[in-house]
Amino acid sequence: MFIRKGEPGPTIRAVDVGFGRVKALSEDRQLEFPSVVSSFRPVRYSTGINQADPVERLCCEYAGRKYFIGDIVFKQADAMVTMNAERFTRPEGLALMFSALALLSGADSETLNLATGLPVSDFAGKKDVYRQALLGRHYIKLVNPDGSGERVFNLHVADCRILPQPMGTVFDRVLNDAGELVNKRLAAGNVGVLDIGQNTVDLVRVDGLEFVDGQSDSFSDLGLFDAYGLLYREIKDIYNVEIPPARMEKYLQNNFIEVDGYRQNIAGIKQRVFAAHAERIVSRALNLWRDAWQLNSIIVTGGGAAILGDYISRQLNRPGQVELVDRDRATLSNANGYLKLARRVWQR
Amino acid sequence: MKVTFRLNTARDGDLIKWLQALPGDPGMSYVIRQALRQHIHTGGTGFLFRDDVGQGQTQGQTAAVEAVQLPQGKASAAAKPEPEEVNEKKLEQALAGWTGA
Numbered sequence: 001m002f003i004r005k006g007e008p009g010p011t012i013r014a015v016d017v018g019f020g021r022v023k024a025l026s027e028d029r030q031l032e033f034p035s036v037v038s039s040f041r042p043v044r045y046s047t048g049i050n051q052a053d054p055v056e057r058l059c060c061e062y063a064g065r066k067y068f069i070g071d072i073v074f075k076q077a078d079a080m081v082t083m084n085a086e087r088f089t090r091p092e093g094l095a096l097m098f099s100a101l102a103l104l105s106g107a108d109s110e111t112l113n114l115a116t117g118l119p120v121s122d123f124a125g126k127k128d129v130y131r132q133a134l135l136g137r138h139y140i141k142l143v144n145p146d147g148s149g150e151r152v153f154n155l156h157v158a159d160c161r162i163l164p165q166p167m168g169t170v171f172d173r174v175l176n177d178a179g180e181l182v183n184k185r186l187a188a189g190n191v192g193v194l195d196i197g198q199n200t201v202d203l204v205r206v207d208g209l210e211f212v213d214g215q216s217d218s219f220s221d222l223g224l225f226d227a228y229g230l231l232y233r234e235i236k237d238i239y240n241v242e243i244p245p246a247r248m249e250k251y252l253q254n255n256f257i258e259v260d261g262y263r264q265n266i267a268g269i270k271q272r273v274f275a276a277h278a279e280r281i282v283s284r285a286l287n288l289w290r291d292a293w294q295l296n297s298i299i300v301t302g303g304g305a306a307i308l309g310d311y312i313s314r315q316l317n318r319p320g321q322v323e324l325v326d327r328d329r330a331t332l333s334n335a336n337g338y339l340k341l342a343r344r345v346w347q348r
Numbered sequence: 349m350k351v352t353f354r355l356n357t358a359r360d361g362d363l364i365k366w367l368q369a370l371p372g373d374p375g376m377s378y379v380i381r382q383a384l385r386q387h388i389h390t391g392g393t394g395f396l397f398r399d400d401v402g403q404g405q406t407q408g409q410t411a412a413v414e415a416v417q418l419p420q421g422k423a424s425a426a427a428k429p430e431p432e433e434v435n436e437k438k439l440e441q442a443l444a445g446w447t448g449a
Contacts, residue, residue, distance in 0.1 A: 163446065171446075187439050209442035345447045 010158070010346050011112040014338035015100050016168065017093065019083045019119075020198025020223070020303060022070070023335040024100035030332065031055050031103055033070030037092040038077030040066035042147035054103060054142070061141040061150075062095040069099045072145060074246070082199070085122045089133045098140040102153040109154040113346045115338035117165035120202045121218035127162045134160050161338075161345060164211060166195040166204040168334030169301045169325065171341045174209075179344025189296035192289055194281070194312065195334070196304030199223040201281055203288055205295075215288055222284060224304035227277040234269050252307070278311035285316075292318070301325040301333045 016023040023032045033055050040059055058069040073080045087093035101112070114134060118126055138155045163171075174187040181187060188208050192215075195202040201222040205215035228245035231252075236242055239259050243251060251257050255267040286292055298321045300309050306327040313322050325333050 161447070167446070181439065181443065184436065184439065187443075209439060209446070341446065344443075 011110060012115070012339070012342040012346055013101055013104060013112050014115045014335050014342055015097055016117055016165065016332075016335040016338065017083065017088065017097055017100075018165070018197050018303075018334075019200050019220075020225070021331070022096050022100050023332050024104055025332070025335050025339045026104045029104055030335075031100065032331070033058060033100075034073070035083035035096055036070065036073045036080045037083075037095060038068045038073045038080040040068050040143075040147075041076075043076055043145040057145050058099055058103070059143045059145055060095055060099045060102070061143060062098055062138075063091040065091060065095075066143070067092065067095050068145075069096060076145065085119055085126075088118060088122070088126065088130055094133060094138070095140070097134070098138050098153075098155060099142070101155050102140050102142055105153055105155065108152065109156075111156040111158050113159040113342060114157050115161045115163070115342040115345070117163045117168055117334060117338065119200060119218045120164045120166065120204055120216045123162075123164040124213065131160050131162055159346070161341065163338065163341070164202075164204055164216065165334050166193040166202045166301070167206070167211065168337030168341075169193050169195065169299055170204070170206055170209070171337035172329075172333045173299065173337075175337070175340040175344060177340065177343070179340050179342075179348060186297060190294055192285070192292065192295045192298045194285055194298060194300045194302075194305075196281070196300070196302040196308055196312075197223050198225050198303060201284070201304075202302075203285055205289060217288055219284055222277075222281050224307055227274060227304075227308065230273045230277060231266075231270065234273055235266065238269070239264055274308055274311045275315075278308055278315045281308070281312060282315040292321075295321055297321055297323050299323045299325060301330050303331040305330040 012027070014025045018035060020035055021032050022035050024030065040061075056071050058072060060067055060069055068077050081087070081092055083093065083096065097116070101114075105112075116134070118130060134157050136157060138157065139152060140155065141150050141152045143150050170186075170191060170193060174181060174183040176182045190208075191206045193202075193204040193206070195204070199220065201219045203215075203217050203219075205212040225245045228248040231248060232243055232245055235257065239257065241257065241259055243257065251266065252270060255270065256263045256265050258264070285298075289295065292298070298316060298318065300312050300322060305312075305325055309324045309327075309330070313319075313324055316322050329336070
């Protein structure tokens with residue numbers, strides 16, 4: 001589509017459907033919620049708490065089925081389905097995507113252009129199928145947890161770009177907000193991206209913005225939740241209490257747990273487990289990037305980078321190469337990159 | 349501490365392995381390695397000087413490298429292009445590959 005100068009461009013959206021969280025951006029809004037889905041059943045009684053935040057009580061009907069989506073799954077569902085590679089093109093994966101797009105939508109009917117991503121290991125094999133699944137008209141109904149208050153959205157995806165997910169971080173760093181190439185040095189360089197998600201770690205190698213497929217991969221046993229799983233076992237062994245990985249974060253922030261009324265410091269266990277996990281990640285990365293010394297930069301990003309980034313930097317021990325994405329940007333860096341690329345594609 | 353050595357990549361193979369195999373302080377090797385990597389990445393012309401070498405992280409020693417000479421032919425072969433000098437047209441082409449449908 002050709003845009004004349006001064007004319008508003010088409011509506012663009014950037015959505016990063018991770019295995020842990022969905023992150024979605026429009027020009028003026030951002031939202032994120034856990035990538036979990038379950039079958040819907042009306043909630044008979046609600047206290048009204050959190051009613052102001054639609055993301056916290058997200059329920060939808062998509063392709064003839066009703067779902068709880070995101071945070072509400074943890075409170076109301078008996079069983080849940082987490083995101084995995086097979087689910088991107090299935091109704092539950094698309095329900096996650098279009099719930100996010102509906103929440104970002106300013107109107108009941110909207111035509112939009114979408115930039116999104118796939119895990120590295122699925123990119124080559126699934127990008128065309130995924131693109132076809134996303135393009136076209138989609139109807140999604142957002143409902144209240146008690147089943148009332150339906151609002152139907154008619155979303156038309158007119159065009160779509162799909163990237164290997166960590167490429168979003170590369171574009172976030174080489175493009176400015178208008179989608180112009182500003183960091184030419186990084187763009188021209190030989191760059192490795194270590195994207196630490198909640199359930200997976202994606203590694204991408206890029207040379208002069210060319211994706212190096214043979215040195216890019218995804219690992220489903222190295223994510224942040226795997227580190228939490230190790231912590232769970234350590235804490236259970238020592239204190240005989242069970243803290244599910246999904247609820248681990250607040251204890252880690254405080255560095256203590258309360259057992260039988262006594263505070264127990266878990267900082268030492270945390271450091272030991274995280275250092276060991278970081279070593280596993282780095283070992284896998286260096287196995288994939290045998291000539292890592294040739295990389296101009298190794299960018300450590302993703303939601304897990306905020307927790308494990310410092311440990312990984314220490315393990316890599318390459319201070320001249322490692323760039324740790326700021327904590328407050330790491331979770332959204334792929335989605336930010338998609339949005340910048342979208343502006344370059346559709347708004348220049 | 350002064351170190352003077354001459355690299356011969358044809359004889360010694362991979363630069364990094366060769367440096368790692370240097371006898372003595374591993375921190376020393378780290379410092380030289382960092383300087384060389386930087387030098388190669390910035391398209392150096394064959395010589396490293398004292399000021400090119402910074403503080404070593406592992407041992408905390410500063411290595412003064414007095415004119416490390418890279419063999420001419422190998423130096424140019426090993427030198428990676430300075431990213432800023434990379435053809436912008438090529439970058440735009442690579443970007444177009446991502447922005448195209």
